[in-house]
Structures are given as structure tokens and as C-alpha cells.
Amino acid sequence: MEALTTFAQLLVGGVLTGLVFALVAVGLTLVYGVMDVVNFAHGEFLMLAMYATLGLALLGLGPLLGLPLAVIAMFLFGIIVYRVFVRRLLAGPPEATVFGTFGLLVLMQGLAQAVFSSDFLSVPSPPFAGTIRFAGLAVSQASVVEGCGALILTALLFAFVEYTETGRAMRAVAEDRIAATLMGIDVQRINGLAFGIGAACVGAAGGLLMLSYPVYPTAGVPFALTAFVVVALGGFGSISGALVAALLVGMLEVFGGFYLSPELKLVPVYLAYLVVVLVRPQGLLGRR
């Protein structure tokens, strides 16, 4: 009975962790789908959003009230980064987008360290600090809010891409850039928009994560590493694939951390990546 309770506890933990992973990963997969760029600085965008949320919280706007502002700020930040930087990378050889966004990662981590120092900072007295007890299971309120928020935002993004005019234009650019241009779609505008939305997703993720995580210059790294794995597992460019894969990775990490050791919790996640890439490189729900 006790083993069963432990299992259920881990299962719930895995699902809630996975939902947050999904929110970080959908932005990454959207950007990749539209413009074939893996943004290696995605985790640093998340870190920036977490600092922004913290700043808003110190101004008196709690993490959830500050969330829409963080989303808007990150959206604008994403568009500016695309206009000033990523657009130029796209004109170069394919490796340029890889090491260029990696350079951005190094730059943003350095700036964060220089400005905020390496200290771990948290929102003072965050809301949802209590614990929910249900049928012998204990779940923190914050992780439930984070999970539900992530689920809602992922669904919103999915609906946007599937059912709006702009979303259709994005899928058209993803499908065939040249044909989309010939149909009168402004590819630069769509690319910029996609990059902005990708950043807005981590803006939301940052707002939610500040409910229970501290922020520090490399706070985004573990989330970004899992997001890369999630995106590859789900199929690069697939939003629904990212959600399914994120839940799987959440389970792997929580169960791995419990049955192996907390330091090695990412080992099964990465091994899963190598195996999936070897056996099914298009990912679980992706197309080749």
C-alpha cells in the first residue's frame, strides 16, 4: 500500500513537472518549426523572464498579477532579438544560428551575473504556499497552479497556431518558405512574430516558476536542457508532440530522481534522447 502511495505521489509529481517543461518547450518548438532555428539561449530567455517577474513582485505586483506584463515584455524582447540579431544569423551558413544563439546564451548569463550577482533570489512570501492533501497524497499548491497555468497556456498557443489567420501563415512559412513568400506572406514579419511568441511563452513560464523556484544567472539551464530533449522527443516543430514528450520527460525525471539519486535525475532523460534520436529521429509525433 505504501509503495502504491509513493508511486501515485511520484506520478502526480511527474505530471506537474512535465506540464511546466511543456510550457518552456512549446516556445522552442514553435520557433524551430517556423524558421529552423534551435534557440540555444531559450533557457536564458526564461532566466530573464524570472528576473522580470521578481522585479515586478518587488514593485508590488505578485507573480500572477505580473505574469501578463512579463509575457508582453518578453514578446517585445523576442521581436527585438529577432530583428537585430537572429535575422542576420539566418543569412549566414547553417552553423551560424547554432553558435550565434549559443553566444547569446553566454552573453546573457554573463550580464545576469554582472548585474544581479550569482545569488539565489526568490519572490518574498509568494502566494499559494500551502499544501493540498488528497487521498494520502501531498502536492504543493504552487505546483498545481504552475501545472494548470502551463496547460492553459499551451492550449491557447495550440489554438492560436491552428485556428487563426496568423497561425495559418506561420504554418505556411514552416511548410515552405518560398511558396509562402509567393502567396504574399511577409516571412520576416512571421519569423519575428514567431520568435516573439516563443519568448512570450517563457515569459509566462518564468512568471509561473517564480511561485516555487529561485532565480540565479544559470536558472534557465536545467529547464532549457530538458526542453531540447522534449522538443526532439516530441518531434521538432510539433506543439502537441512537445506536450506529450514533456509529460514523459517529467515522469522520467521524477522517477529517475527517486530511484537513482537526485544528482543523476537527468541521466535517464538524456539517455532517452539518444535512444529516440537513434530509433525514431522524427520524434514521437513529428514528421520527417
Add this chain to the structure above:
Amino acid sequence: MIALGAIVAAGLVTALSVRDAVALDLVFTLLLYAVLGQSWNWISGYAGNISFGHAIFFGCGAYASALMVTHGLSPWLAIPAGAVAAAALAIVTGFPTLALRGHYFSIATIAVAAIVDALVRTQPWLGRATGFELPIASGWAALQFADKGPYIVLALVLFTAVQIATIALERSRLGYYLRALRANHAAAAAVGIDERSWKLLAFAWSAVIASCAGVLYAQYTLFVDPPSTIALGVSIDIALIGVVGGIGTLWGPAVGALVYVVLAKGVALELGGTGKGYDLVIYGAIICVIAALRPHGIVGAIVDGLRRRRGALELGAASATGGAA
């Protein structure tokens, strides 16, 4: 070849005449980083697959050295042992990913580096987070020396061997295949070049080169721990060196190492060392600027400029386009 001869001569003179420990340390670091940059260049430059975890191959050599010496074995055995470990890690990372689009490989390098880092920090026989201090000895059998001269000679030997190997690579079947795959992998595959096996070969050699540098490093510093050998920071430095000088060029890594050593010392002197993030800001900004404006690096930009000038001269219109580098 002439340039290589000049560098070897200059290096030998330095090793024999200079007694200033700080200057010798700089020369050693320069040569070591030039080797590491070239190792990175084999897979990331010539083959076009960016590695973000190159430090683990360096770490293979360094840890092989530490393990051999602390178990009373000869450090010379660390050279083959580290090479085998590095090549095995390269194959594990590269086999699933090298036949796919570039980012699959780059993510795998980050992932494998993170696994190795986590394992080293938790395994007692690998020294956990504290690492190893190598017992002090002296002489060629122990590969340790009281003064820095022999280390410079060894670094020079390694650097020369790697540069000659790279010249051979540029002229070999492997080198042509890699550049063909990088330029257009579909066309290269269509004429029968097997992407996975040739890139895997290049990656394994790249890992072996980095491992050799790791052995020399461990014997030089006599101290091996995760932050100085396998951590992400070391991988960032190696990639920076490769990118700055010019990816896919023979002399790019040496130029990159020179820029790096000057920068690193400058940062340490002017801004009070690492830990405050200024070094990362500068390195990151440099990588960003090069990626956005001159993706072929310093040597690449010079080569492009020369080529353009030569082409313009042949057309009899030198004034129209030349000298953009």
C-alpha cells in the same frame, strides 16, 4: 608549412632561453588552447557539426592521467587510455546524431557532457567534485618536470603534430568528404558518401586530440577537478577559440587561441578576474558579433578578402571590390 616552421623555431627558442615563469605559462596555455581549438575545428569547422561539450574529451585525458598516476601507473599509459575513452564517448554521442541535421548533434554534445559531469561529481573513484592532486615526481618517465621548458617542448610537439595532421586532413579523402557534406549533404550522399561513418571518424580523431591535450594539461598543473576540465565553461572557451579564429581553416584555432589568451589575461587584469561574469559578457558578445557579421571568423575573413582581391585583379578591376577584409 613555413609558418609552422617559424612557430616551432620561436617556441624552441622560448623554451630554451626564457626563464620568466609567467611568460612560459602564457606560451604553454597558448599552445594547449590552439590544440584544443583545432580539435574542435575538426568536427565543428571541417565537418560543420558544432560541439558544445568538447571539454569532456579534454577531461578524458586529464582524468586518465590523474587515475594512472594516483594508482601508481605510468602517466604515459594515460595517452592511449584517455584516447580510447574519448573515442568511445565520441561514438556514443555521434553515432545516433551525426547523420541528422546539425542541432541533433549539438544537443547531444550538451546532454552527454551534462551526464559525464554529473557522473564524475558523484563517483568516488573519479574524485567527486574535489578532484585529484597528482603526487609530485620528476623526469621523463613520470612526465613531470621541475621547470617549464620541457612542458613547452611537449606542447610544441603536440601542436606541430596536430597542425600537420590537419594539413593532411585538408588533403585527404576524409577532408574532401567532410567539406562536401558540409556544403551540401544531400548532394554528397547522392554520390555515395556515407555521412555517419566519415563524420564519426572525424569526431573520434577530434576527441583523441583533445584527450592528448588533457594528459599534458594534467601533468602540467598536477591538479584535476570538474570545473577546470569537464565543465561547460571549458567547453565555452574551446568553442570560442574555434569560432573567433575562423571555423574550417588551418590557422583559425591558433589565431583564436592568441585572441583568447590576450582577452582572458586582459579580463583578469582589468576587471578583477572571473566570477563576476564580465568575461562571459565579452566572450558572448564576441561570438554573437562574429556569428552575425563574419561567420567565418578572423582567418576566414582574411581569406575571403584575399580571394576577392585576387579575383578582382584577374578581372583587371582591382579597385572595384578589393580590400573588404
